[in-house]
Amino acid sequence: MAPTHVALSIVLAVVVAFVAPAAAPLVVAVALVGGLAPDLDMVVGVHRRTLHQLEGFTIGAVAAGLVALTTRDVTAVLAATGFGSAALHCFADLAGGSSEPQPWEATTDRGVYLRSGGGWVAPRRWAAYDGSPGDLALAALLSIPGFLAFGDGVRFVLVASLAVGVGYATVRKRVPQLSGRTPAMYAALVAFVSLLVRRR
Template sequence: MMATTHALWGMALALPVLATAPEYAPAAFLAGLVGGFAPDADMYTGHRKTLHFPVYASIAVIPAAVLAVLVPTMGTIALAVGLAAAALHAVSDVLGGGIELRPWQGTSERAVYSHYHGRWLRPRRVVRYDGAPEDLALAGVVAVPLLAIGNEVVTAVVIALLAVSSVYVVLRKSLAGVAARLAGLLPAPVREHVPARYLET
């Protein structure tokens, strides 16, 4: 799924905080946004493996959530929401396509790496590929409650993420070709450090 979709769903995890402890909601929304984005920081270094922990991150959420309930502070709540967003990101990547440059072709059986199992989990392709129309639909669905709360900052962030998502969906398939062409133009010493999927023809 798109990083923006993950970020929006991460922000949605802050909605219970808004309902129960609104004073901590700004930190929770920020933590959800950052946590939703964070795993994709490995985009160019072992994508969906280096920073994706579908099992371990999910386990880590449990003590973090308990701590946030027992000792509710801005820090503990932000930690719990941020970890939950990162875990949700890693787990939900299994529902998408593989890690190849053109995942709509369905040539990769690698969705996300599970360090617990010591192997790649296969893609379920419920969302066929990042930037697919159903990916945008998921972003739109979760945007509704976020926009409904009426917070100006959250509204601005959500609208910006939806705008970026919409443009990406329109350009997604052509961007794969552009990326491959640009990677092919790089000098050989630089190209050695480019992820193999960008060198696909």
């Protein structure tokens, strides 16, 4: 679910800010944008296919990371963070459940579409489905590093995101259509990012 992607993106931001402190002022915002952007294909396109470009994001993260390591350029660090966060999003989707209206029924093997393989890769279902109790627990666990490493702005984003996650997990099986298109949730997450940027 989106709050899990938020927390995972901020974990990456913790690592990048530690390794490249010069990028710290923007690294959280870039990580959040990269970590949430792939799911915009719930609004336009085919979910987990149109914007879930695992291979492209991984290549972009490695290439930008190599440039960042050799030049120490902040722009390259931020690019590597954005691409890396988007790639982590795709990997997290593969670790979770399938992309379908009622993923707890596990009737499909649609994890993420890989262009290099020419088809869908089956999900691992380590978190049974988005919004499952295991998914919520993972989001809470992944929130700890960001809560400890960053200040009040990031903490607010994490707490607000977890609150959304609790609500989502509570009603998840009553509203299976949430697997289809969720522009309202993304509008709320964009508001969180905007608030974070304003507080800096």
